[in-house]
Amino acid sequence: MTRQSTKTPEEHLRRADPVLRAVIDQVVRAGARPAVPPDPAQAADPNRPTDRYGVLVRAIISQNISAGASRSMYEKLKGRFGGRMPTPREVLDDDADELFRTTGLSRAKTASLRSLAEHVVTGKIDLERMHELADEDVVARLDTVKGIGTWTADMFLMFHLNRPDVLPVGDLGLRRAVERAYELPELPGPSELERIAEPWRPYRTLACVYLWRTAETTPQV
Incomplete structure (x- = not known):
């Protein structure tokens, strides 16, 4: 044995x-x-409360900027929606120019947030079933969102799905x-x-x- x-x-x-x-x-x-x-x-427990959408929003905001700038923009985004993370529907219903102006996000990141929201609302990406996918499949699904590349997908795998x-x-x-x-x-x-x-x-x-x-x-x- x-x-x-x-x-x-x-x-x-x-x-x-x-x-x-x-x-x-x-x-x-x-x-x-x-x-x-x-x-x-x-490994990620599908039965525990999750906010996979919020994790990806944070990852998009964090791309290529300092931790301090990322926190500031994240707080401004929440402040625009009463101090909480907006839902995908709320992001799509908001005025894109106003979202860009009030949060300090770049136009590219604003477009990325809207693309992510659209993918979630339409069901193109099912975030609640991501834990069922292999690493490479998670990357492939997230890569269909404008502005989400391999780095953001890797961060999602590491820090949210807890892939080892x-x-x-x-x-x-x-x-x-x-x-x-x-x-x-x-x-x-x-x-x-x-x-x-x-x-x-x-x-x-x-x-x-x-x-x-x-x-x-x-x-x-």
């Missing part, structure tokens, strides 16, 4: 990559260890953290990042969180 491994995701990462072991030690010493390490046993083995190769903060930790001469490209991250499987999500924590650049989603 074969004994199953009892290694935790963190233990796997420590043993698989000495550089990442040092990163984990650094984060732990700083008291910034992730509160709930992503783990297959902690996601590697967002396009994230600048992650690439910078890897450049520093591995003492690279320049930012790693997608293929080099994939190569470096190969030993982290099947816990690449957790590895990324530790690397983000070294620079306090964890995406705000």
